[in-house]
Amino acid sequence: MSDTTTIAKEQTKKLTRKDYESSQDVRWCPGCGDYAILATVQRSLAEMQIPRENVVFISGIGCSSRFPYYMDTYGFHSIHGRAPTLASGLKVARPDLSIWVVTGDGDGLSIGGNHLIHCLRRNVDVKILLFNNQIYGLTKGQYSPTSEKGKRTKSTPFGSLDYPISPLCLALGVETSFVARTVDTDLKHMAMVLQRAAEHKGSAFVEIYQNCVIFNDGAFKGITERSVKEDNCLYLEHGSPMVFGKDKNRGIDLEGVNPRVIETNGETDSLQVHDEKAAEPTLAYLLSRMQNPEFPVPFGVFRSIERPSYDEMLVAQEETAISRTGPGDLAKLISGPETWEVKPQ
Amino acid sequence: MSNETQSKSKNKRTLERAAIRFAGDSGDGMQLVGGKFTETAAVYGNDFATLPDFPAEIRAPAGSLPGVSGYQIQFSRSDIHTPGDAPDVLVAMNPAALKVNLKDLSEDAMIIVNSDAFTPGNLKKAGYASNPLEGDTLKGFRLYSFPINKLTSDALESTELSKKEKDRCKNFFALGLVYWMFDRPLDSTLTWIVSKFKKLPAIADANSRALKAGFYFGETTETIREFYQIPQAEVAPGIYRKIAGNEATAIGFVTAAQLAGKQLFYGSYPITPASDVLHELAKHKNFGVRTFQAEDEIAAIGSTIGAAFGGSLALTGTSGPGLALKSEALGLAVITELPMVLINVQRGGPSTGLPTKTEQSDLLQAFFGRNGECPLFIVAPATPGDCFYMAIEACRLAIKYMAPVIFLSDGYLANGAEPWMVPKLEDLPAIPVHHPGPMEDFQPYLRDPETRARPWALPGTPGLEHRIGGLEKENVTGNVSYDSENHQLMVRMRAAKIAGAANDIPQAKPDGPDEGDMLVVGWGGTYGALRQATETLRGQGKSVAHLHLRHLNPFPANLGEVLKRYKKVVVPELNAGQLRMLLRAEYLVDATGINKVKGKPFQVGELTHAIEEALG
Ligand code: SF4
Numbered sequence: 013m014s015d016t017t018t019i020a021k022e023q024t025k026k027l028t029r030k031d032y033e034s035s036q037d038v039r040w041c042p043g044c045g046d047y048a049i050l051a052t053v054q055r056s057l058a059e060m061q062i063p064r065e066n067v068v069f070i071s072g073i074g075c076s077s078r079f080p081y082y083m084d085t086y087g088f089h090s091i092h093g094r095a096p097t098l099a100s101g102l103k104v105a106r107p108d109l110s111i112w113v114v115t116g117d118g119d120g121l122s123i124g125g126n127h128l129i130h131c132l133r134r135n136v137d138v139k140i141l142l143f144n145n146q147i148y149g150l151t152k153g154q155y156s157p158t159s160e161k162g163k164r165t166k167s168t169p170f171g172s173l174d175y176p177i178s179p180l181c182l183a184l185g186v187e188t189s190f191v192a193r194t195v196d197t198d199l200k201h202m203a204m205v206l207q208r209a210a211e212h213k214g215s216a217f218v219e220i221y222q223n224c225v226i227f228n229d230g231a232f233k234g235i236t237e238r239s240v241k242e243d244n245c246l247y248l249e250h251g252s253p254m255v256f257g258k259d260k261n262r263g264i265d266l267e268g269v270n271p272r273v274i275e276t277n278g279e280t281d282s283l284q285v286h287d288e289k290a291a292e293p294t295l296a297y298l299l300s301r302m303q304n305p306e307f308p309v310p311f312g313v314f315r316s317i318e319r320p321s322y323d324e325m326l327v328a329q330e331e332t333a334i335s336r337t338g339p340g341d342l343a344k345l346i347s348g349p350e351t352w353e354v355k356p357q
Numbered sequence: 358m359s360n361e362t363q364s365k366s367k368n369k370r371t372l373e374r375a376a377i378r379f380a381g382d383s384g385d386g387m388q389l390v391g392g393k394f395t396e397t398a399a400v401y402g403n404d405f406a407t408l409p410d411f412p413a414e415i416r417a418p419a420g421s422l423p424g425v426s427g428y429q430i431q432f433s434r435s436d437i438h439t440p441g442d443a444p445d446v447l448v449a450m451n452p453a454a455l456k457v458n459l460k461d462l463s464e465d466a467m468i469i470v471n472s473d474a475f476t477p478g479n480l481k482k483a484g485y486a487s488n489p490l491e492g493d494t495l496k497g498f499r500l501y502s503f504p505i506n507k508l509t510s511d512a513l514e515s516t517e518l519s520k521k522e523k524d525r526c527k528n529f530f531a532l533g534l535v536y537w538m539f540d541r542p543l544d545s546t547l548t549w550i551v552s553k554f555k556k557l558p559a560i561a562d563a564n565s566r567a568l569k570a571g572f573y574f575g576e577t578t579e580t581i582r583e584f585y586q587i588p589q590a591e592v593a594p595g596i597y598r599k600i601a602g603n604e605a606t607a608i609g610f611v612t613a614a615q616l617a618g619k620q621l622f623y624g625s626y627p628i629t630p631a632s633d634v635l636h637e638l639a640k641h642k643n644f645g646v647r648t649f650q651a652e653d654e655i656a657a658i659g660s661t662i663g664a665a666f667g668g669s670l671a672l673t674g675t676s677g678p679g680l681a682l683k684s685e686a687l688g689l690a691v692i693t694e695l696p697m698v699l700i701n702v703q704r705g706g707p708s709t710g711l712p713t714k715t716e717q718s719d720l721l722q723a724f725f726g727r728n729g730e731c732p733l734f735i736v737a738p739a740t741p742g743d744c745f746y747m748a749i750e751a752c753r754l755a756i757k758y759m760a761p762v763i764f765l766s767d768g769y770l771a772n773g774a775e776p777w778m779v780p781k782l783e784d785l786p787a788i789p790v791h792h793p794g795p796m797e798d799f800q801p802y803l804r805d806p807e808t809r810a811r812p813w814a815l816p817g818t819p820g821l822e823h824r825i826g827g828l829e830k831e832n833v834t835g836n837v838s839y840d841s842e843n844h845q846l847m848v849r850m851r852a853a854k855i856a857g858a859a860n861d862i863p864q865a866k867p868d869g870p871d872e873g874d875m876l877v878v879g880w881g882g883t884y885g886a887l888r889q890a891t892e893t894l895r896g897q898g899k900s901v902a903h904l905h906l907r908h909l910n911p912f913p914a915n916l917g918e919v920l921k922r923y924k925k926v927v928v929p930e931l932n933a934g935q936l937r938m939l940l941r942a943e944y945l946v947d948a949t950g951i952n953k954v955k956g957k958p959f960q961v962g963e964l965t966h967a968i969e970e971a972l973g
Contacts (some may be wrong), residue, residue, distance in 0.1 A: 096664070
């Protein structure tokens with residue numbers, strides 16, 4: 013009983029980042045982008061005051077998948093690629109929980125690609141954070157499905173032959189209801205995106221550019237480093253024209269179905285206005301195709317639409333069934349549609 | 358037909374039992390009429406056992422040999438346990454059905470054929486050079502050849518239906534005829550037709566007419582001189598229903614969830630012959646059953662593990678190839694020590710194998726088909742109705758010991774039906790569940806001293822936040838540990854937990870003599886055939902006992918001792934000798950096997966013969 017009272021007291025206390033830190037030593041390589049993500053996730057949860065006991069982090073296998081061990085919430089470090097399946101089952105069973113999947117480009121797009129697709133298309137209310145470092149870290153440096161073509165690694169000494177997959181194109185292709193991108197070096201932006209994802213009802217997919225200092229250092233340097241960032245990144249804001257550049261002098265407009273970069277000369281009227289709520293994912297998809305150096309790389313919320321989540325609809329079906337026929341009658345179920353009696357002779 | 362006795366009535370003979378096989382094209386509705394005949398036999402009060410046999414192709418070319426679909430039922434006035442070795446009556450709706458089934462029939466079997474289907478085209482498709490209805494092919498059989506298409510369409514003459522629609526009613530004509538022949542009432546089938554075709558009254562009317570026409574045809578035709586009666590069986594008093602294994606499995610798990618006060622979660626990917634469990638469970642939303650049709654087999658078990666972590670009574674279901682795909686995740690359930698049940702409805706393997714045929718060849722896969730030392734519980738129902746009780750037992754073990762359970766059903770149990778005494782709710786065991794409440798210093802791997810189970814701590818409980826996963830766990834704390842001593846301790850702990858349950862399951866108790874010349878050991882769906890064969894042999898004065906294992910891991914605690922009480926141990930299985938291998942390895946007993954892998958159940962005759970031979 014005394015345990016319960018202490019805990020009850022603790023619950024009324026305001027949660028801080030520290031409350032979400034587990035006692036386990038964090039074991040990523042020094043300088044790994046994962047540290048910044050971990051800290052930002054902890055800070056964001058504290059910011060939103062989501063009770064620790066209602067939060068579950070589920071991961072697969074890979075560097076990023078150690079994440080749940082470092083969170084003092086409920087956690088499940090599952091098997092390679094399968095985290096979305098556990099998350100889906102858990103959400104179906106327990107719609108009351110705030111469920112987060114942490115995955116990487118290998119875990120989520122290679123071995124687990126199928127599960128990612130289906131979790132997102134069903135719109136199960138889970139938040140999927142995909143740490144994209146464009147390399148296999150834990151197995152020591154082979155190319156990944158997001159590595160650029162021609163990448164030389166231990167398994168591809170002559171350069172990789174695969175065309176890379178774009179996580180956001182994939183997510184939009186299956187009409188994910190919330191799609192966003194952020195980066196490990198911009199903590200404020202990441203916190204904003206995480207909060208938006210947490211507040212979204214339905215599947216939220218967030219690609220986080222994450223630097224692997226050991227096997228793919230500087231993969232995003234040319235895009236996100238302070239000195240080039242403003243020229244090479246496009247920060248999306250719903251309802252605002254797509255402007256970028258150090259002097260805010262360039263923007264995106266559409267020529268037919270193709271985006272192009274134009275000089276604005278301070279005139280933004282002709283620019284494409286970002287609409288994350290568009291029913292069709294077409295604009296978001298065009299944005300997800302934009303790459304350096306031809307285009308700035310978009311960051312922020314690409315798409316955020318309202319549609320009933322899988323778990324919500326499942327509960328509704330259950331409620332309808334109960335209101336229509338009443339709660340199940342077990343004796344009736346067991347005896348089935350037709351019985352006969354054998355009388356004592 | 359055995360044990361014929363002359364009754365007072367002139368042309369009515371009373372029989373002890375009969376086996377009928379309905380056979381036709383897969384589009385001819387043979388499964389349907391077989392099922393209806395079974396329901397009628399059930400309500401009439403016969404004992405029965407059934408064997409549906411359908412092709413793997415949904416619609417193989419009409420009239421072809423691979424397209425033949427069959428349904429066999431044996432019904433009787435006394436206790437029976439199998440669908441019968443050799444049918445006494447064959448209803449063959451086309452030449453292919455005749456050809457495929459002829460070799461199985463008893464010597465003087467009755468054959469009812471639809472002569473309208475014996476066209477040159479159909480004969481050719483079945484590989485008949487000449488019409489078998491003429492000539493000597495069917496010599497020795499009692500052949501009744503009727504133009505069933507024509508008779509059906511005559512009966513439906515006054516209706517507005519097209520020729521095609523009329524033809525489609527011919528299965529009910531055939532059924533009506535067989536009903537007359539075995540002195541069966543029509544009402545249960547008529548009632549069914551009306552409710553089934555509620556929205557299509559014209560079709561309901563036509564099928565009812567066809568059924569009755571078949572019946573009256575039997576009564577009036579000059580060709581058939583006698584009909585048969587198989588009186589009610591003398592069975593224990595009680596309320597009975599007809600039940601098939603997959604149905605009993607689904608209902609058993611719904612019941613288990615209610616007994617445990619739990620939400621039932623079922624994550625599954627469609628696969629023959631397990632899909633019916635998903636279909637059945639999906640109906641029961643008002644029991645709080647949550648079904649999840651996953652994108653693949655791995656996702657199905659992944660979702661199940663997730664739901665188990667959340668506190669559901671979580672199940673997944675599959676057949677052999679799916680079990681192979683689920684292996685890695687099963688290992689995760691073992692190391693995270695979560696309660697879940699995997700239903701494996703076995704079929705012929707390897708690989709895609711024989712999807713619609715039965716086999717018992719996944720036993721070793723269930724035991725060993727995972728990486729690492731990875732023991733879990735294995736149970737196997739013995740009869741269709743037993744699927745209900747073993748479902749409850751599987752859940753009891755999973756929850757009490759916090760471990761995964763494999764439930765080994767098979768295609769024969771899944772689709773075969775039998776009469777089943779409906780249990781009373783108050784006679785079913787409660788399944789106690791404990792979830793720890795809020796506390797400080799919670800240790801997710803601190804074990805119950807008796808069962809070695811770790812606590813089932815649910816997300817949402819303040820203070821119990823903890824992390825589990827596939828990396829080796831430190832005993833007590835559950836933290837990741839690469840320590841070698843700890844690993845050995847945990848490997849042994851997980852094994853001891855399963856093995857320790859041997860004292861918590863029923864002891865092995867053979868039917869027949871407590872010691873003697875031979876013990877026949879079986880498991881799973883072969884129960885009926887083994888029981889009938891060993892009873893027959895005991896009836897002949899032979900010292901043969903029968904032990905049927907429903908718990909396979911762990912084995913009952915006294916099994917080793919029981920095996921030693923007999924001079925010989927014989928293990929009949931529908932595989933190449935998997936249980937035999939386990940018994941030999943575990944108990945150093947010189948067990949021999951009787952093995953069959955034809956995708957078909959044992960026949961009582963062949964089994965009796967093989968056991969006799971082994972007796973020497
Ligand atoms: S290998 Fe790369 S991704 Fe993995 S922990 Fe080290 S720096 Fe981070």
